[in-house]
Amino acid sequence: MTTNLPLAWRDEDVRGFGMAVGGPARVLRPTTADEIAAAFTAARASGTALALRGAGCSYGDASTSVHGSVLDLTRMNRVLAFDPATGVATVEPGVTVRDLWRLAIAHGFWPRVVSGTMAVTMGGAAAMNIHGKNNFALGSFGECVRSFEMLTPRGELVRCSREQEPELFHAAIGGFGMLGCFTKFEIETKRVHSGRLRVWGIVAKDLEHNLQILEDMRGQADYLVAWLDLHGKGAGLGRGLMHRADQMKPGEDPEGLRFLDPCLQDVPPTLLGVVPKGWLWPGMWGAVHLRQVGLVNWLKFKAGAGEQRNSPYLQSHGAFHFLLDYVPRWHWMTKPGGLIQFQPFVPQREGARVLRTLIEKCQAAGHVPYLGVLKRHRPDPFLMTHAVDGYSLAMDFAVRASKSGRDSLWRLCRELAEIVLEAGGRFYYAKDAVLLASSFGRVHGEPTVAAFRAQKQRWDPDRLLQTDLSRRLGV
């Protein structure tokens, strides 16, 4: 197989972002659609399955294939065009959110949907149909994709949009890399009238207060996201700090003009201007391993009052959005076990009850997430959508190195998943690591799963595209 390709396969340790799942795999990094096609042809000839992978930011096994073969698209990363009048970018799949926002902001645009880290690739963002802190207002990433080109495992290059091949368009976005490899995107960005946002920090005393703020503000705010201290018990259960951000109107922030310089958007590399943030993770590692996360969270919660007093304040788009990039390699704090994220999406009417139950169960089981992030969502038109008219609560669990610790965490998450599914909730494959094949139909509904399998049969009848996730779910 190697002989057919000018590129070489390399043996690497391919893991999810959380490091808790994944393992050795052969990796190829194509740089053109032709090289992807050659890899597909060779894989078909030898009966090898391929997993598609972007920047590897999915927490779980969505882009891994232990002892398998992985196509890593990060080197197919050219920006092909950017229209400075409309903000529409034509990009290859390995272009990252960072590449896109740097280009867009220099022209007074910002990507309509960005994740909490800017490392994510366009291909990965579309395959997982990622969302941001404005999901309740502007929807998911797929909604800002105008069109894409996809290379199917059979070697066909298909152009898809809402008008052209609409069925494939809506199935491939959110289709976790099962139907083909994106080779090109047309992505819409939005006009911003300043390089800064107006941001409020609001202390929420418990879960209900957080949910109430989300409901009260979602008609007016552009972005809403709550950090939750999941160590809070009793009256403080689900307490946290809500962040609201609004875009500026023309003329409202003239000083914001110079913040269109991409360098002024980047997350600051040092703490208080001195300490390189790359040095912080060992301290955080100590907090996790000495079981002091509760204390750190309590301090952070208390500091929220100060932020609320100083609100609103002005903050660059980059500094507001990319919280996960503030501390480089922060996830190393969970080594050696790594971390998993469990992010249930719960319908609005069941939100308060279900989320409260989940938090209580975590606390009772002794697996308290070190981080909780609450967001508001709205449904989107994609086949394998994870969005609901309701809430999601992302819970980050440090995985214990011992097998028993790991097993009990997986048991807990499956128990939580059962509660969520009973309430009509959903899951998001960029985050998931625990769902069983039996849950796949319950997440999406059997007819939807059947429709997706039909698409898979049509575009990838040889089942060339497989990941650890797809095998776990029995796609």
Add this chain to the structure above:
Amino acid sequence: MPQRSGTCIVVGSSSGIGLAIARRLAQSGRKVAMLARRQAELTAQVATSNDVLGKTQAFAYVHDAADLDTVEPLFARIEQDLGPVDEVHFVAGVMPDVALDEFDLAKDRLQVQVNMLGCIAWGNAAARRFLARKAGCFVGVSSVAQDRGRIGRPVYNASKAGMDTYLEALRNRLWRHGVQVTTIRPGFVETPMTAGLKLKGAISADTAAAKILQARDRQKAIAYVPGKWRLIMFVIRCTPSFLFRRLSI
């Protein structure tokens, strides 16, 4: 420092340092004629600036700095459209990739045409007017690259050195008549021109613009941006040729 309120011209302002200067000038309330070669990029940037400011401060004039004969009529047109100009920033520049064994006259000619002759054309057009009015300010963005001839980009060095020497002569001519000429020698700045180069410790285009406008306000003759480059380039200038030619910087 003299308070100026007339129109500003920024040559080369669709991206990088020129754009950052134009934005800061527009934000400070000045009328800014933004000049650049790429029409789509320029009109979009002008529209963006005006949109953020909520009023029309920036005006687009498509201009190729290599097109020397159009400078004089364009200067006149801008004054006619926007009123008397009392501040000109020449920031246009090209820096094509040149291989170490490449001696390509087309690339060389373009660099001399834009970097050096373009600056001379705008300097002359401004000087003629500023001298008559006994007021005005011309800022030319040269480069630390002008301080020495180096193996990487011979004609970039030469074109910037030619520009730099011209600016010095212009300053000496005009200074006695109350006209300011400031030479800026930027070091590493993160701009589209330097995208793809690995520049350690590069500053943002906005920071560079802030320092350039500060040098203007302090009526500096020559300003290194940022200031540490004065020291770095002093050392490089002091390096004797028998040693310098053996280095690959």
